[in-house]
Amino acid sequence: MSQSQRIPTVVPENAANHVPAAGENKVTTETPGAGVVTFEQVRRDPEVIALLQAANNTLKALGYTEHGQRHAGLVGHIAANVLERLGHPPRTYELAHIAGYLHDIGNVIHRENHALSGSLMAWQILRRLGMPTDECAVVMNAIGNHEEERGTVTNAVAAALIIADKADVHRSRVQNPRMEDFDIHDRVNYATTRSFVRVRPEEKIIALELEIDVQYAQVIEYFEIFLERMTMVRRAIEFLGCSFQLIINETRFS
Numbered sequence: 001m002s003q004s005q006r007i008p009t010v011v012p013e014n015a016a017n018h019v020p021a022a023g024e025n026k027v028t029t030e031t032p033g034a035g036v037v038t039f040e041q042v043r044r045d046p047e048v049i050a051l052l053q054a055a056n057n058t059l060k061a062l063g064y065t066e067h068g069q070r071h072a073g074l075v076g077h078i079a080a081n082v083l084e085r086l087g088h089p090p091r092t093y094e095l096a097h098i099a100g101y102l103h104d105i106g107n108v109i110h111r112e113n114h115a116l117s118g119s120l121m122a123w124q125i126l127r128r129l130g131m132p133t134d135e136c137a138v139v140m141n142a143i144g145n146h147e148e149e150r151g152t153v154t155n156a157v158a159a160a161l162i163i164a165d166k167a168d169v170h171r172s173r174v175q176n177p178r179m180e181d182f183d184i185h186d187r188v189n190y191a192t193t194r195s196f197v198r199v200r201p202e203e204k205i206i207a208l209e210l211e212i213d214v215q216y217a218q219v220i221e222y223f224e225i226f227l228e229r230m231t232m233v234r235r236a237i238e239f240l241g242c243s244f245q246l247i248i249n250e251t252r253f254s
């Protein structure tokens with residue numbers, strides 16, 4: 001599936017619109033004198049690249065949608081943009097970028113508990129790169145809490161990661177080359193031709209806007225497989241001091 005089909009998600013609109021979010025939602029991660037590990041360092045790390053590719057190969061063999069560098073890059077980008085648009089400090093949204101990029105790396109071991117295994121793998125990688133412990137702790141917590149089965153939000157980076165991860169439903173994620181073999185996840189992803197996280201800081205609203213081609217899947221099927229995820233997204237958005245709107249084919253559902 002062509003990457004060019006992917007429609008961008010969070011658009012950095014007018015920077016003048018940025019307003020600070022509620023102080024209690026912010027993560028303090030400053031460690032004076034500590035080394036700064038950048039998103040680019042993580043993204044270019046050969047071990048990270050190899051592990052993400054291996055994780056996606058594993059899930060592809062099991063029939064899952066794409067969970068490799070495309071998903072990792074997109075989730076990191078959206079997570080960072082959500083916090084940037086809400087006025088969080090640059091280092092906090094860079095940690096969200098890093099957490100988003102690494103969040104599914106645990107799939108290389110097993111799909112089950114991949115949030116927990118991925119969190120421990122991230123610890124090894126980020127320590128090797130020289131990230132201070134307090135920053136590693138934020139990233140590990142976000143990765144370890146991104147799945148709906150057992151995830152609980154306790155900081156802004158974790159909240160942003162959940163919003164970004166669950167928003168990535170899109171045609172370009174389908175890896176199954178045979179449409180006649182599509183399961184419901186393939187069909188709903190394939191039917192989704194646009195997925196956009198719109199942050200409206202001045203109104204304290206975060207909206208997930210989707211366009212679903214009903215030729216391939218019904219809107220009710222989206223809810224059938226993603227209701228639990230949407231509940232998690234709503235909680236994450238409320239943690240950031242905002243309200244959630246879900247808009248599908250220009251109809252508002254929340």
Ligand SMILES: [Fe+2]
Nearest residue numbers: 103104146147
């Ligand atoms: Fe995941």
Ligand SMILES: [Fe+2]
Nearest residue numbers: 071103104165
């Ligand atoms: Fe994911």
